[in-house]
Amino acid sequence: MKKCCKDSEGWQGKFHGYGYRMTVAREVILDLLSNTDKHMSAEDIYMKIHETHPNIGLTTVYRTLEVLSDMALVFKLDIGDGRARYELAESPKKPNHHHHLVCTGCRKIVDYSDFIDQEVKLLQDTEKGLSKKYNFKITNHLIQFYGLCGACSARA
Amino acid sequence: MKKCCKDSEGWQGKFHGYGYRMTVAREVILDLLSNTDKHMSAEDIYMKIHETHPNIGLTTVYRTLEVLSDMALVFKLDIGDGRARYELAESPKKPNHHHHLVCTGCRKIVDYSDFIDQEVKLLQDTEKGLSKKYNFKITNHLIQFYGLCGACSARA
DNA sequence: CTATTAATGGAAATGATTGTCATTAATAAC
DNA sequence: GTTATTAATGACAATCATTTCCATTAATAG
DSSP: OOOSOOOTTSOHHHHHHTTOOOOHHHHHHHHHHHTOOSOEEHHHHHHHHHHHOTTOOHHHHHHHHHHHHHTTSEEEEOOSSSSOEEEEOOOSSSOOOOEEEEETTTOOEEEEOTTHHHHHHHHHHHHHHHHHHHTOEEEEEEEEEEEEOHHHHHHO | OOOSOOOTTSOHHHHHHTTOOOOHHHHHHHHHHHTOOSOEEHHHHHHHHHHHOTTOOHHHHHHHHHHHHHTTSEEEEEOSSSSEEEEEOOOSSSOOOOEEEEETTTOOEEEEOTTHHHHHHHHHHHHHHHHHHHTOEEEEEEEEEEEEOHHHHHHO
């Protein structure tokens, strides 16, 4: 009996741990996000996987992204236009911690990891202080800089 | 001839500087945001001002908030549910720089300004570095921590 | 005070996301 | 491997925040 998914990354156990099943759609979407450095919207993802898996619907893409966010495999990102973007979360196997620099003109997103070390250090301290003072269980943070990229700046 | 608006804060000139007119709706909304520490959505604002100005429509609220954001009098805030919130931007007259701690359970927002000094220092350096390296004209930044507040944590 | 034109309001349109429900497929039990 | 169980799916409809349209009103210039 053929297994549903090849599970090359060892994700199956993780799905089971959360009480989820491993399915083709979930694997395809994880694969796609694993192999891009873009910040794709649900529709971007739908269009891309539609090329090879025309049977996967947009609704499923949305639901899958929600599941993956819930499992913290994927990070949902909001850059201020009305549509969410998704990127693979960092993991021990694939450390890629970065923050975002967003052009408010063309919505270009630059991932930067310069300065990250000091930022992370400060964030950890802040997180600890905030947790205690406000009794929050902090799960993650968002840092974004907004501005105009060179092209948009020139165009303005 | 009666002037449209009392302009107690000296906003009129600022509107004119941007080529906008000073109107009742704009003044009322600015007043409201000046006197609250809440993070109100467009609809919250509409409902509130509707009590005293039932002739101001929701569409105008949206348009006004866009104008005010454009003038940097108001800051548009996104906390991850599908609706934007607005708060008065900090100004020399009313310095209130803070960042946000957002409960992903109940969407409660805590404004904190602890640790702000170190954060601001680091952010300025980062901003300068990023500006140069990526040729961005950075206009603002967003820092948010996400987690569960005490109540939601207990409930979970 | 009148002319000009931005601003407005209400209704309709848009567009991302979510809900519904009958069908399919992944896993568990045998 | 076969069957039973139940989560996951897909197509469509529904929702809901935000925008667009357009005829009317009101802020400012002259």
